[in-house]
Amino acid sequence: MRSSLKRLILLTTLGLLMVSCAEAQSNIPPRADFRFSPQNPDTNTLVTFDASSSKDPDGSIVKYEWDFNGDGKFDEIKTVPTTTRLFDRAGEWRINLRVTDNRGATGSISKIVKVTEAPVTVRRSLALPPSGTVAPGQTVRVIIVLRINQTINGLGLDEDPPKGWTVKEVQNGGAILKKSELQWLWTQRFSPGQTIAVIYDLIVPTTTPTSTFSLKGLLTSFSPRLAAPVVGDSEIRVSR
Numbered sequence: 287m288r289s290s291l292k293r294l295i296l297l298t299t300l301g302l303l304m305v306s307c308a309e310a311q312s313n314i315p316p317r318a319d320f321r322f323s324p325q326n327p328d329t330n331t332l333v334t335f336d337a338s339s340s341k342d343p344d345g346s347i348v349k350y351e352w353d354f355n356g357d358g359k360f361d362e363i364k365t366v367p368t369t370t371r372l373f374d375r376a377g378e379w380r381i382n383l384r385v386t387d388n389r390g391a392t393g394s395i396s397k398i399v400k401v402t403e404a405p406v407t408v409r410r411s412l413a414l415p416p417s418g419t420v421a422p423g424q425t426v427r428v429i430i431v432l433r434i435n436q437t438i439n440g441l442g443l444d445e446d447p448p449k450g451w452t453v454k455e456v457q458n459g460g461a462i463l464k465k466s467e468l469q470w471l472w473t474q475r476f477s478p479g480q481t482i483a484v485i486y487d488l489i490v491p492t493t494t495p496t497s498t499f500s501l502k503g504l505l506t507s508f509s510p511r512l513a514a515p516v517v518g519d520s521e522i523r524v525s526r
């Protein structure tokens with residue numbers, strides 16, 4: 287009696303194991319796919335990656351892992367299919383995407399993004415407290431770095447901070463600043479390899495409500511003819 291009960295338990299356990307194995311085997315792995323735009327970005331272009339064409343036929347995709355420089359290490363992990371990226375250098379970048387389904391199976395794909403070098407590579411960075419938010423009355427330091435990649439004449443930079451915010455110039459990078467417009471103009475010619483840094487402080491008005499504000503900027507040059515939005519950090523979250 288005891289041995290037949292043991293056998294029954296053993297058989298039942300075996301049966302359960304077989305069922306769970308069959309279930310594990312029956313999970314179809316997801317198929318990774320993505321698109322990106324624009325197709326021919328330069329070093330000032332925010333590239334949008336969209337992996338919503340990835341599919342899991344018998345479940346759902348729960349994780350999107352992106353390697354943007356082809357080194358096999360993921361640079362970004364997301365639960366949503368879209369993301370954006372700026373490429374600091376020209377080249378043929380291998381983008382690897384790995385998607386994971388709701389039962390842990392994965393699928394991968396690689397694509398090449400050809401990035402060309404802009405005549406001037408521009409980046410804005412904001413010095414914010416570790417919390418990522420500032421309080422009314424506080425100061426945000428804005429740093430704009432221009433890397434010259436081609437001989438260039440008539441370089442200009444225009445920044446548009448939120449209305450009513452006070453601007454304090456810190457470093458004009460050899461330019462003439464038209465403070466009323468927050469416009470910098472360079473009269474000299476620049477050569478490839480030169481780097482220019484423009485720094486200014488923004489003081490958040492004490493009456494500012496809790497909200498997110500954005501900075502807009504435009505980089506222009508006369509020769510070669512260029513007009514490119516300033517990319518990099520742009521959002522300032524104010525919290526009272």
Ligand SMILES: [Ca+2]
Nearest residue numbers: 314342345387
């Ligand atoms: Ca699946």
Ligand SMILES: [Ca+2]
Nearest residue numbers: 353354355359
């Ligand atoms: Ca990487």
Ligand SMILES: [Ca+2]
Nearest residue numbers: 445446467468
């Ligand atoms: Ca302006």
